Amino acid sequence: MNPDAPKPTDLQNGPEPVAERRTVPAWLILLFGLLIYWGSVFLAENAGGFARDVYRPYHSSDDVASANPQDPEAKRRALGRQVFEKTCIACHQATGLGKEGTAPPLVGSEWVLAPGGDRIARIVLNGLTGPINVKGQDWNLTMLAWRDTFSDDEIAAVLTYVRSSWGNNAGPIKPELVKAARAEKHQGNETSEELLKISVQ
């Protein structure tokens, strides 16, 4: 470089501009902070948690769910099915047809379909021992008592499921009925003679 060449400051246009470093003013930081805060609050209130299924005018997934048709019976049916497929299915089979030497059928069984459901509720609660006639066939087996395993609600749900599956179409069983049967505090397993004393309407 030629040492005689004019330095930039010598030029007529004045000194070359230089990028200064200055601290950001406090009010600007505060303003940005406030804006970020306001934005976050807005999103928290209006973004529906960024859930895929939340649109206006709803605010959360629970909100949307409660605006949808409520079908408690469908939930009970699902519960009944769950209980059946965890437990009953082992002996009574997925088809509800039972198995020779293991368990009598549930499909079309007069014990299952009897109106009211007082007898079948006691079978599930207290178990059943000894001879029993199902659809004209004699069985002599033992079913365990489920009194301590399942709640009234679960037993009512599984009975409702059994009574309305595989072509069975008897009415639902209410948990209150199971509760009343449980309150009898029956000792040991039921027998078919005992059950036949219970009247069905």
Add this chain to the structure above:
Amino acid sequence: MNSGPTIFLGLFATMACSWTGFVLAPQLQLGGLAQTNTVVVGDALSQTYPLAQPGEASAGAEVYRANGCASCHTQMVRPGNLGSDLQRGWGLRRSLAEDYLFEPRVLLGSQRVGPDLANFARRSDLKAVLMRLYNPRLIIHDSLMPPHRFLFETRKIGFFPSTNALVLPDKDAPPDGYEVVPRPEARALAAYLLSLRQDGYLFESPPPQSLWPKTNAVPKKAAAK
């Protein structure tokens, strides 16, 4: 002073922010969207929704694009708290992301010179839509829509008149011995327009309580007992 790296980082951060907001976040939110089932209304059964466009309709979507229909027509029903779309009968419910699941290009449109078409199939039929394309004022007296006669062919009647020929009033009728038939484009466009319906209630936009099923408690046969 060399500010190159600072400028690069600034630009990178700016691009990254908008990419996150416009691409990544929507992908995370809606990327897993899949065909679903409609919410049961009354005694109806739940149905798979949405269904893919039939072939002729997707060809029609290209005609729709090519003729700039989206410049004047939208395909998006706004929610009840924004505007009067629902009151105008443009849809049963607001539009949802699911509605566009099978559309390779979503033709939302941006201004409404004409009515919204999101549920056009719910309020028209093949004959009316072809008449409308040929001369909109045959159907709507003071329509602003330009006629699309180039989608039709006026031709000499052959041995038999075509069954597809438009039945036009005297003012628009072709000369004696001629008939107006839709070209393939018009038929595809009509098929597309008649595939536009967003009428399944979905979980995200459930039906009003008056349409809820009364009860699913007992199968009908049992209830009768």
